[in-house]
Amino acid sequence: MFPYLLVGMLLGSCYCSKEGSMTLGRPELSGPSLAMVTDIITFDCLLSIYPKKETILLELFKEGNRDKLLGVYSSSNASFPLIVKASHDGNLECVARVQNNSHVEPSVSYTHNLKVIEPVAGAEVIIQSGAEEFFEGRTLELKCTLTAGNHVSYKWLLNGQPVLQSPLNNVANDHLFINRATSADSGLYMCVATNKYNTTTVFTSNSSEVEITVKDVVSNPAISFKVLKENSNNYFAVVTCQSTRGTLPITFSLYNRTELAFNKTVEERKVNFKVPLDLDRHSGWLQCQANNADEVAYSQRLPLQVVSVGGPVMLRYDYDIGQNYAVIGLRLYCKTRKGSHPRYQWFLNQTLLQGRGSFYYVVNQPPDQSILLLSVGRSSAGTYHCEVSDIFDNTTAMSSNKQYIDKMVLNRLPVSVVAVVFGCFIFLVVLVSACCFLGVLFRGRKSGKESLRSQEMETFAVYEDELEMSEYREDNDVVMSARCDEFDWVSKTSEDEVCGRPADGL
Known part of the structure; x- marks a missing residue:
């Protein structure tokens, strides 16, 4: 009896261990992937592997949120009807478990993504940087808020034109940042929110316009x-x-x-x-x-100091020369000795010249001076002068000396220049003449000395010739005398004849 009881206990323990180690297969979840809010859709969950004697419970959840049950069904094959809400957007999962048996571990399906489209509505621009009016240099931050909508794309408009991305403009979905704003960023801002259900159904919400005023800081006056x-x-x-x-x-x-x-x-x-x-x-x-x-x-x-005009008034000029070395243009300068607010006036033959004319141009540079530019010609001939007065008081006018301008006079050489040139020419002539005279005189003296020297040389040469001849004669006599002594003359008479001595008795 005891052995049978022991075998029964062993078989029972094995059965119990098998029951505790039972597992469920992975359920399969299927259903639509896109839905609109308030749509009614159905998700199916099928569990193929499970203990046949156990009651199976299938549950539908949002992934990561097991506290909120979306649907439940007591069967191995369930269909979950669902009224779509915006919160259903995301991944759904089906959980299978054995009802009233905690020893069997539940199994979870693969996630199924459901994209829920909620049409956008209630777009509004919120100024997050502060007031609607502010001074340049600060950052403008705007946000576009919605009362409804998901999967939204945003577009920002300024005075009806898109705000483009730039180094200073940062368009970040529902936020707009404008760094170092200037008065050019002032205007009416609007955000446009958009989402799509499919390629043909588009939902749009436009916010009301918000006026932003960026003030310019006043410049240094x-x-x-x-x-x-x-x-x-x-x-x-x-x-x-x-x-x-x-x-x-x-x-x-x-x-x-x-x-x-x-x-x-x-x-x-x-x-x-x-x-x-x-x-x-x-x-x-x-x-x-x-x-x-x-x-x-x-x-x-x-x-704050005003100096009255004081004299004298100085007038001078310089000129430009053309290709033929003729004067073609003049610049007349008028300047007063003192005066912080002078007024310059130019006159030609007592006629006031102002601004620009056919042959002149007045260039005022107060308080330094005034310049009158002239083209030299027949129309510009005449007598010029300038007058200077305080710009606030005409009673203080002072006049410069008068200058006569004429093309022939300007291109005529001055008497002083002619005198200098002529004097230089005469000086050169006299200098050359003096050099020639001294040269001739020096050459005459040199030739006379050379004549005297040549005569002395000739005399010296004759003297040398005579001296050489006398020395030759003397040498010849010595030679002949030596030869006479050397020879053994046969005859005295012939010896005397040869040596040039006289014979005895002659």
């Missing part, structure tokens, strides 16, 4: 002034402060050294201030300041 005379004793400086750029309105301030003299806010980039003035006296240093609520811009400092 330029400062200048002109003098105004109201009566014989009262003078004023009309000071102009002007900026080339800057969003209006602009507040201009005028300082004399550190003291505020005037302050004015205007709807333009230029303003004038009227300041009392004393001539020929330094009245301080002026500076303009401009502000349009962001930064203060400063001009250079300008001395």
